Amino acid sequence: MDRFVWSSGLLEINETLVIQQRGVRLYDGEEKGKMDVGILLLSTHRLLWRDHKNHDCCIAMPLSQIVLFEEQAGGIGKSAKIVVHLHPAPSNKEPGPYQTSKYSYIKLSFKEHGQIEFSRRLSEEMTQRRWEHMPVSQPINTSTTSQAGRTRAVGIVGIERKLEEKRKEMDKNISEAFEDLSKLMEKAKEMVELSRSIASKIKDKQGDITEDETIRFKSYLLSMGIANPVTRETHGSGTHYHMQLAKQLGEILLAPLEEQGGMMALTEVYCLVNRARGMELLSPEDLVNACKMFEALKLPLRLRIFDSGVMVIQLQSHSEEEMIASALDNVSEKGSLTSEEFAKLLGLSVLLSKERLLLAEKMGHLCRDDSVEGLRFYPNLF
Amino acid sequence: MHRRGVGAGAIAKKKLAEAKYKERGTVLAEDQIVQMSKQLETFKTHLEEFASKHKQEIRKSAQFRVQFQDMCATIGVDPLASGKGFWSEMLGVGDFYYELGVQIIEVCLALKHRNGGLITLEELHQRVLKGRGKFAQDVSQDDLIRAIKKLKAMGNGFGMIPVGGTYLVQSVPAELNMDHTVVLQLAEKKGFVTVSEIKTSLKWETERTCHVLDDLLKEGLAWVDGQAAGEPQYWLPALFSELCSRDVTPRRPVRWCPEQRVWGNRALPCNHPEL
Numbered sequence: 081m082d083r084f085v086w087s088s089g090l091l092e093i094n095e096t097l098v099i100q101q102r103g104v105r106l107y108d109g110e111e112k113g114k115m116d117v118g119i120l121l122l123s124t125h126r127l128l129w130r131d132h133k134n135h136d137c138c139i140a141m142p143l144s145q146i147v148l149f150e151e152q153a154g155g156i157g158k159s160a161k162i163v164v165h166l167h168p169a170p171s172n173k174e175p176g177p178y179q180t181s182k183y184s185y186i187k188l189s190f191k192e193h194g195q196i197e198f199s200r201r202l203s204e205e206m207t208q209r210r211w212e213h214m215p216v217s218q219p220i221n222t223s224t225t226s227q228a229g230r231t232r233a234v235g236i237v238g239i240e241r242k243l244e245e246k247r248k249e250m251d252k253n254i255s256e257a258f259e260d261l262s263k264l265m266e267k268a269k270e271m272v273e274l275s276r277s278i279a280s281k282i283k284d285k286q287g288d289i290t291e292d293e294t295i296r297f298k299s300y301l302l303s304m305g306i307a308n309p310v311t312r313e314t315h316g317s318g319t320h321y322h323m324q325l326a327k328q329l330g331e332i333l334l335a336p337l338e339e340q341g342g343m344m345a346l347t348e349v350y351c352l353v354n355r356a357r358g359m360e361l362l363s364p365e366d367l368v369n370a371c372k373m374f375e376a377l378k379l380p381l382r383l384r385i386f387d388s389g390v391m392v393i394q395l396q397s398h399s400e401e402e403m404i405a406s407a408l409d410n411v412s413e414k415g416s417l418t419s420e421e422f423a424k425l426l427g428l429s430v431l432l433s434k435e436r437l438l439l440a441e442k443m444g445h446l447c448r449d450d451s452v453e454g455l456r457f458y459p460n461l462f
Numbered sequence: 463m464h465r466r467g468v469g470a471g472a473i474a475k476k477k478l479a480e481a482k483y484k485e486r487g488t489v490l491a492e493d494q495i496v497q498m499s500k501q502l503e504t505f506k507t508h509l510e511e512f513a514s515k516h517k518q519e520i521r522k523s524a525q526f527r528v529q530f531q532d533m534c535a536t537i538g539v540d541p542l543a544s545g546k547g548f549w550s551e552m553l554g555v556g557d558f559y560y561e562l563g564v565q566i567i568e569v570c571l572a573l574k575h576r577n578g579g580l581i582t583l584e585e586l587h588q589r590v591l592k593g594r595g596k597f598a599q600d601v602s603q604d605d606l607i608r609a610i611k612k613l614k615a616m617g618n619g620f621g622m623i624p625v626g627g628t629y630l631v632q633s634v635p636a637e638l639n640m641d642h643t644v645v646l647q648l649a650e651k652k653g654f655v656t657v658s659e660i661k662t663s664l665k666w667e668t669e670r671t672c673h674v675l676d677d678l679l680k681e682g683l684a685w686v687d688g689q690a691a692g693e694p695q696y697w698l699p700a701l702f703s704e705l706c707s708r709d710v711t712p713r714r715p716v717r718w719c720p721e722q723r724v725w726g727n728r729a730l731p732c733n734h735p736e737l
Contacts, residue, residue, distance in 0.1 A: 346617060
C-alpha cells in the first residue's frame with residue numbers, strides 16, 4: 081500500500097477514466113488496513129481510490145507500478161478480490177497513506193461486485209499501456225514540488241487545496257485591485273499638482289481670482305482631500321458644506337447643551353452627532369471646521385479651546401461670569417471641592433467640571449490644594 | 463458687493479494683462495480653476511468605476527486599506543479629511559474610520575475611571591472588537607491608529623505613547639513629558655515600577671523619581687500598593703493585562719489607605735514614612 085500517493089482525484093489532461101466501481105476496500109497485502117470502503121477508479125494512467133464518505137480523501141497509483149494481477153474468487157462471507165502485484169516504490173515518490181509496507185502486493189476487495197468487468201478493463205489497460213505514449217500535463221511519479229516530508233491526515237488534503245484555491249483567488253482580486261488603485265492614484269496625483277499650481281498662482285497674484293472662484297477652489301480641495309496650500313488648513317474651512325453643517329449643529333445641539341449645563345466636550349458632540357446620523361458621518365475635521373463658523377453665522381453657540389487643549393462647544397447664553405460665580409458659590413458652600421465632587425454636584429463630566437474650576441482659579445476666585453490625594457479647590461481668601 | 467473691473471479702462475487693462483501672461487506661456491489661475499473643475503468630473507468617474515469594482519476590498523481587507531492610505535499619503539491626499547470628500551462618499555472609507563473613532567472614544571471614556579485615560583493599544587483593540595459584535599467587519603491595529611490620528615483634530619489630548627514595541631493610547635489632556643513617558647516604558651514589562659528600579663535603571667535622584675510618580679498618582683494613571691514585600695509598588699492599570707477579559711463596571715476608584723492597610727480612600731505621597 082505504500083505505492084499509493086495522495087491525490088486530488090482530478091484527472092490530468094490526456095488522462096481518461098476507463099471504469100469505476102463502488103464498494104471496494106483496499107488491503108495492504110493480507111491486512112485490511114486503515115482505509116474504509118470506497119470507490120475504485122481506473123484511468124488510462126492510474127488506479128485511483130476515493131473514500132466514499134470523505135471525498136477529499138483520495139489516493140492514486142500509476143499503472144506502471146503494476147507487475148501483474150490475478151483474480152481471487154469470493155466465497156461465503158468473503159468478497160471477490162483482485163490481487164495486484166507491484167514494483168517497488170520509487171525513492172522520489174510523493175507522500176501517501178502508508179510510509180512503508182512489508183508487502184509487495186495489494187488486494188482490491190469488491191464488496192458490491194463488479195470485479196469481473198473491472199478485471200477485464202484493467203487487463204486491457206495493462207496490455208495497451210496507454211500511459212506510456214500519452215504524457216499527462218502533470219508528472220505523477222516524479223515529485224518536483226516541495227511536498228516531501230509533509231505528513232497529511234485523511235481529509236485535510238481537500239481542505240488545504242480549497243484554502244489554497246481561495247487564497248489564490250483572493251490574491252488575484254487584490255492584485256487586480258492594487259493595479260486599479262495605482263492607476264487611480266496617478267490621476268489623483270495630477271489633481272494634486274494642478275491644485276498646487278493654482279495655489280502658487282493665487283499667491284503670486286497671477287490672475288484675478290474672484291471670491292466666488294476661491295470658494296469653488298476650496299470645495300474642489302475638499303472633495304479631493306487636498307490640504308489647502310494657501311491657508312495650510314486641510315481642505316480649507318469656509319466652504320458651503322461647513323456653513324450648512326454649522327447651521328444644522330446650531331439646531332440639534334441646543335437641547336443637549338442645555339441638559340449638560342451649557343457646555344459639551346467636542347468629542348462628546350462628535351459621538352452624539354455621528355451616532356444620530358448613522359451614515360454619512362462627519363469627520364473630526366468637518367466638525368471642528370463647522371464649529372469655527374458659529375460666530376460668523378451668528379449662531380448661539382461657540383467653539384472654545386481651553387488652555388489644556390480641551391475643545392468644547394458652549395452655549396453663548398451661559399456667560400463666563402455666571403459660570404465662575406456659580407462655581408465659587410458651590411465651592412464656598414461645601415468648603416472645598418475636587419473636580420469629581422463638583423462634577424457629581426452639577427451632573428457634568430469630570431473633564432468639564434475641572435475646566436470650570438481651573439477657569440475660576442485663573443480669575444482669582446479659587447485657589448488649589450494640590451496633593452497626591454487629588455486636586456482640591458478652596459475659595460480664595462488671599 | 464464689490465464689482466471688479468468695470469468700465470472700459472479696466473477691461474482694456476485686463477485684456478492687456480491676459481495677453482502678457484499668455485505671451486509668457488503661463489496660464490491664468492482662473493483658467494486653471496476651470497480646468498480643475500473639468501478634471502475633477504473625470505476623476506469622479508474614474509473613482510466611481512473603481513468603487514464599483516473594489517469597494518468590497520476596502521471593507522474586507524485591512525491590508526488593502528493600509529496600501530490605500532499609504533498611497534494617498536504619498537501623493538498628498540487625505541481621504542479622511544472630510545465626510546464630504548469623494549473618497550469618503552464613493553468608497554465609504556470615511557464612515558468606516560469615523561465610526562471607529564466613535565467606538566474608540568466610548569471605550570476610552572468607559573475605562574477612564576480605572577486607568578486614568580491611558581490604555582494599551584491591544585486592550586483598546588480587543589474591546590473595540592468586542593463592542594462591534596461578531597458580524598461586524600474586522601478592524602486591525604493600523605485602522606485604530608489612523609482613526610486615533612484623526613481624533614486629534616478635536617483637541618482632548620488623544621495621543622499615542624510608544625512603549626516596548628506597542629503603544630499606550632492617551633485620551634485625556636494630561637501633560638505627559640519625557641520623564642513620565644520613560645517611567646511608563648519602564649513599567650511596561652511588569653505592569654509596575656518601584657522607586658529603586660527607577661533610580662537604578664534611569665539613574666535619577668529620589669526627588670525626581672518621587673515627583674514623577676506623584677504626578678502619575680495625581681492623574682490617576684498609577685496606583686500604589688503599599689503592602690508589597692520590600693518597597694511600595696506603583697502599578698499602572700493601563701497595563702493590567704489580566705483584567706482585559708473582565709467586564710468593566712464603573713466604580714469609584716480606590717486608593718491605598720495606610721491606617722487600615724487596605725485599599726481605601728486616602729493616598730499618600732511616595733516618600734511618606736508610613737510607606
